[in-house]
Amino acid sequence: MVFGRRSDITRSTVKTFARVSRWLPAGACGLILALALPARAAEVGAVAQVAAAPALTAEAIGRRIEELGALEGLDEESRKRAVAAYEKAIEHLIAAERWKAEAAEFERLQAEAPALLERVRSESTAETKAPAVAENADLASLEQELAKVEAELSAARKLQDELEQERKHRSERRVEVPRKLAEVTQALQTLAQRFPDDAPAPSSEPALAEWVLSEARKRALAAEADAYQKEIFSYDARRELLAARVDQAARTVASLEARADEIRAAVAERRRVEAERSAREAISATEKVAGEHPLLVRLAAENAELATLRSGPEGLAERIAAAKKELAAAADTLARLSDRFEGVRRRAEAVGFTEAIGLLLRKQRAELPDIRERQLHIRLRQREIGRAQLRLVELEEQRTALFDPVARAEELVATADPPPASEEERRHLVEAVSELLEAKRNYISDLIADYDTYFVTLVDLDAKERELIERAQGYRAFIDEHVLWIRSGAVLGVATFRDLWPALVWIVSPRNLGELGEAVAVAIAVRPVGVGFVLIVWLCLFAYRGRLRQWLALRCERDRTRRDRTIVSTCASLAAAVLLAAPWPLLMLVAGWLPVAAEGAGGAYAGAVASGLARTGLSYLGIEIVRQLCRKDGPGVVYLGWSERATATLRRSLASLATLLLPAMFVVATLDAQSNEAWKNGLGRIAFVFSLIVLGAFARRLAGPSAGVLEGLGIRSRARWFQRLRGALPTLVVVPLALLAVFAAAGYGFAAVHLARKLEATVWAGLSLLIVDTLSLRWMIAARRQLAIRQAREARAAAAAKQAEGGTAAPEAAPVEEPAVDISAVNAQTRRLMRSFIVLGAGLWLWMIWSDVLPALRVFDRVELWTVSREVSEKVTSNGTVSYRTVTSNVPITLADLLEALIILVMTVVAGRNLPGFLEFTVLQRLPLDAGVRYALTSVSRYLISVIGGVLAFAAVGVSWAQVQWLVAAMTVGLGFGLQEIFANFVSGLIILLERPIRVGDTVTLGDVHGTVARIRIRATTIVDWDRKELIVPNKEFITGQLVNWTLSDQLxxxxxxxxxxxxxxxxxxxxxxxxxxxxxxxxxxxxxxxxxxxxxxxxxxxxxxxxxxxxxxxxxxxxxxxxxxxxxxxxxxGIEIAFPQRDLHLRSVSGPIPVAVRE
Missing domain, CATH: 3.30.70.100 (Alpha-Beta Plaits)
Incomplete structure (x- = not known):
């Protein structure tokens, strides 16, 4: 049989692994079967007999892959399977060697641990105290020594961080390694069951390759398991060593920090001494030249001024010392914050987010650095850095001008007034001037060195403080992400009521009240001016309250029937209502501020009561402002358009609400500010639940249809959803409060209180925006009324002028009546613009209120709903080269993704309704475009917003376009047949918007339909005929039918x-x-x-x-x-006659009577 051609990857892999195989161990585990040449079959098509399998080395397996090319009787598919199995076997052998190397490294570290531990202990014992700073050292040597110590300190801190990371890594591995070891052992057992060690080698080549692969994988798994065991043994053996090294690093850092602080103090002192010495020398030189030539006197004065810039309380030396101190404090704060962050995270990972961890997180959140204050410092420091840099440039220019003092002295003497009388006098004057210029150059050099130090210190401080802000924000986000979901106490039960009496006694204790009085007395003594000013303001508000009430009543009565009231009058009346509401809430706020102004003199009780009074005072102020607005015939009715019935009901309800709610709020806020958790979860939680019950009853009563409060406040006319939810509104307003009460009763008191305060701020924000919206509407009405009056007066003046030109006496002008302007008559575009600004302000306000709660929503990111396959970028490191490849991975879709998709859809709907209109009257109306073009652009933008929002929403839940394009295509075809008329009208609507055969405002004739185009929508176009009837015409009729556009291109x-x-x-x-x-x-x-x-x-x-x-x-x-x-x-x-139709009637005359016959 003849094998196919191997790939280049296989060939290079074989060569590489053949080199690696030299390091593989030989022996019983290395040889499975002896190598043998394949025997050929005598019959055609017989399968070749494999006499032996390759040795279990990469080189032997590589040779076996090469031999497969000459092996006969093996089909192409079997050959490919065998080659793939052999290549995977080589990879497993390499992995086995890697695991063996790691095991050997752990064995080495374990063996070296005792010696290293002894050395670390001996070094710790032999540590000596750093030598004291030399008293006679100059500033330059001290600065060099400081730079050296700071470099050592930086290296020591880096080593300390590495050891902390090593400790964290070991903690994670001690949890992860046993799990992985169990998985590897299980896989090894499963593999051993499939391929027993005593089983004979298979005879066919593909089966033999699979058997070799299994043996290689067994070796890799065994090596991996051995490495895991060695890793655990190594960690156990090096536990004391790591602890000793961590302690040694901490001692080294502490020693170097103390050494650096000592040198910094010496540097600051030496700089101050040298600056004062230079100032004294400059002043002495000024005294020596007194009464001599004016040029010498002026130069000596300039030198004295330069020298004094470095000395004194406001001198450069003191500023450098202060900046160094701030830098050291920022670095210390950053280090402590980082240690605290890592410590809390390690505890949470070890034991979970328990109640103790939650308590720790809440305390540490209160102790975080003030980020806003730090950011203010950075902005101020940026200006100081700019000034220092500019001063450096100026000093460099001055020093450059004095590079040759003698030449400069000659120039100054040549232009001196009065000039020297003789050559001898001129020579002495030049020498004296050159000496002063040389001293000036030295003073400038010293200033440049100090300014350079100051500039570098400020830059380092700026960077350190930015790093501190970033770390504090990260820690705050970590706390906010978890603290709301950690139980702060037990479930509300009988045991909760046991701590009621001690907490109540603590609040009303005479001893504590005495401490509070002492704190107030201290505050008055510390800040008498501020306390006196606030007291005078309060007395004025209280004394003039009656007169202010009378003035407001007279103003409201006068403006009730007037149509020409201005926005100034409205704002003045609202301000008067706020002042009427201010006295008692202001007294509570001042009482809450005084213990804080005492700078901790009153202890924990005074601080807790101050917090309770401040929070309660703010809520009381809001309630009182609304009550004053709801006065009978008051500002709410006259200026805000609220109904008398609604204001009367709201005023009575708010009085009862304040009586029941404010004491409970004070108890909750006071106990929340103290440190006894039992009191918080006892009396504090019960008072909180009581306040929620009171608020729920209040909200349900006002939201009911019978009360008519929401309608009376104008919400009905502003919100379309009001009518839809009118019946369910009383229940809906109670549901959040009931959930908070259940949340608190279940033990999540901190989270419930925190969310309740956010909800309260949201309600006040909504009410404030409602008032602002009403004021903006009233302002637009007033502006439109004034415009109408002005136009009427101009028309009257024009008529009078025209009559005067005709020579007739103009009749007495009738007074111009003020037109009654209805709200619906206000310019719709201006209303939309103002409403858009209000919506934008509401969004920013809500973001400011709820921004610190948003990290807690990350908990939804842990709730997996389903998984989707996505192509992700993966980092690959090969031979020291980092590259990225795209792989397909299963990505979980969580509840947070689903919520994100819902938010995107809601924002898409809101943007689709408002953004096109906002775009029209903010941008498009200022461009040279007619109404039709503007309407087309806004309509297309609305479609784009809908499409983009839909795509983003589907992408958020893992549905990409590539996954649904075929489904969309199939649905499009199906809907195209079933809803072809609707699709035809939709496409026709797009053609109308793009081609623009008709535009909004055009007068058209379509068949027997005549009228003006009012709206162009997706499916149909609305035409208003001459009888003001709205005719809905499908868009297809404009494309396929005969259309007459009377105003398309020419208006004539x-x-x-x-x-x-x-x-x-x-x-x-x-x-x-x-x-x-x-x-x-x-x-x-x-x-x-x-x-x-x-x-x-x-x-x-x-x-x-x-x-x-x-x-x-x-x-x-x-x-x-x-x-x-x-x-x-x-x-x-x-005298021209307009003709009318005429008829000539000719009567023919007849002789004799006309016979008439009558028949029955």
Missing amino acids: LRVVVPVGIAYGSDTKLAERTLLDVACESSYVVDEPAPTVVFQNFGDSSLEFELRAYIASFDDYWHARHELRMRIDEAFRAA
Whole structure:
């Protein structure tokens, strides 16, 4: 038999593995069968007998692959299978050698561990204290020593991080290796059962190849299992060594940090001393030249100014020291934060996210660095870095100008005023000036060195603080991802009520209240100006509350019947309502601020009460503002358009709500700010559930149809969904509160409180945006009213001027009435623009409120729903070269992906409804495009948004276009037959939008349908006829039928007015009269000029036609009416008779009576 040609890959693989096989062990495990030449069969087509199998080495298997080419009696398919099996066997042999190498390495590490441990211990014992900083060392040597120590510290920290990673890696491997070892053992046992060791070698070549492959795989699995065992033994043997190395690295880092701090302090002190010495020398030089030449005095003063820049409390030396201190503090904070992060993550991975881990996460979240404050520092520091860099450039330029002090001195002396009197005086002056210039150059060099140090320190501090912010954000995201899903306490039960009394006693304890009073006294003593200012403001608000209430009532009563109230008046009244609501909530906020201002003087109790008062005061302020807006005939009714019934109901309900809710909120917030978890989960949780019950009753009452509150607040007119959900709305508003109560009762109190606060902020945001929307609408109404009044006044003035030109006295002008503007009359585009801005603001506001909750939704990413096959990029490393290849892998689709798809669909619907309109009145209306083009662009953009949103939504759940294109094609064909009319209308609609035979606003005639195009939709087009009836015409009719577009390319339209005059009339006069009538008409254009045609001699009249052109079809009926009226008036004045149909009746005369016969 003759074998087929082998591939280049096989040939190169064989050569490579043949070289590797030299390192394979020989012996009993290496030889399976002896090599032998194949025997040929005597009969044609007989299968060749295999006398022996190849040795289990890569080289022997490679030779066997080569021999298969000359083996007869083996078909091509069997040969390919055998070659593939032999190649896989070579791969398993190489893998076995790799596992053996890893096992040998673990054995070596295990053997060396005792000696290394002894050496580490001896090094730790022999560690000596670093020498003290030399007192007489100069600044340059100290800076070099500091750079050396900082480099050693960086290397030590890197080693410490590597050891921590090694410890983390070992912890992970101690969990992973036993599992893998069990899997390998199971696979080895399964393979041994299929191919027993005592089974004879097969006789056929394909079976022999499979048998060799199984033996190679056995060897690889055995080597892998041995490597896993050696790895575990190695970890056990090196446990103490790793701990000792970690301790040694920590001691080294601590020692180097102390050494670096000591040198930094010495450098700062030495820099300060040198700066003060330079300043003293410069001042002394100034005193020496006092009374001498003015040039010397000026140069000495400049030197003194340069020298003093480095010294003093605001000098450069102090700024460098402060920046160094901030850099060290930022590095220390970053290191501690990283250690804390890694420690918490290791604990969570070891024991899971238990209640203890949750408590730790909540505490550490409160201790995270303030990211906003750090970001503010970075922005300020960027300015300081820019100033330092600019100052460096200026100093470099000054030093360059002084590269030759003597030459510069000659130039200055040559232009000195007064000039030297003699050559000797000039020579002495040049020497003195050159000395001062040399000193100035040295001062500038010192400043450049300090500024360079300052600049580098600021840059390092900026980078370190950015790294700290990034790490803090990562840690915060980690905490936010898990903390809400960790139980914070036990299920609400009988045991929960045992801690009620201690918590209540703690809140009202006289001792604690005394500490709170001491904290307030300390705050007043520490910040008397701020406390006094706030107290004066509060007293003014309280004292003038009655007058403010009277002013607001008078303003509302005056504006209630006025239509010309301005937006300023509205805002002033709303501000008055806010001031009326402010006194008592402001008192609570101030009471919550005072213990904080005391800087911890009141202890934990004062801080907890301060937090409770602050949170309760904010909620109370919101409730009071709404109550003041809901005053009888108050700002809500007068300015916001709320109904009197709704405001009265809401005001009474809010009073009851505040009485029950605010004390419970104070208890929840106060206990949430203290550290006793039992009190939080006891009294705090019960108060929280009680507050949710109160809120649920309040919300259900107001959302009910009988209350009419939501309708009275204008929500019904703003939301289409209101009518759809009106019946179920009371239940829907209670469901979130009930879920939070169940959540808290189940032990997730922290999560429930956190989500409740987010929900409260969302409600206040929605109410604020409702008020802003109403104010914007009122502003647009006022602006439109003012515009109408101005136009009416201009029209009145124009009429008066026209009468004055005619010589007649103008009648007394009637007062301009203020038009009553309805909300529906407000410009729709402006309303959409304002609504778009409000929706955008709502989105940003909601993002600010719920952004820290979003990481918790990553828990849905762990809920796998199904898997899909996707092509992913895989990193491959071969011979030190990194490459990427595309492989097909099963990717899980999780609940988070499904939620993402739903969000995309919702956003697509919202964007499809609003974005095209927003695009039209923000961009398209400012371009030189007519209405039809704008409508086509907005319609196409709506289709694109829908298509893109659908594609993204399907892609989010793993449905790509490549997977569904054939299904879509089949569905398209099927729907094309079943819904061909709908598809025909859809395609016709696209043709109409692209080809534009008709446009929105065009006047068209389609069959017996006449009217104006109002809308072009996917399936049909809406035409409004002259009777204002809307006719729905399928789009296909415009493409396949005969269409008349009166305003497609030219707006000009000819109007024909037929006129018949009596026989005997002056035709020339009639012609001139008709032309005069056309020229005097305001609707008739000059070009083309109007014409008169003598059309025919009729039965009873001379038939004329007046043919005139008008500007647009909108004037058609007005022009016909005006022309006929003017023709009648003009013909009457000219004596031209307009003929009417006449009949001549001829009676024939007869003689005698006419006989009449009557028959019955």
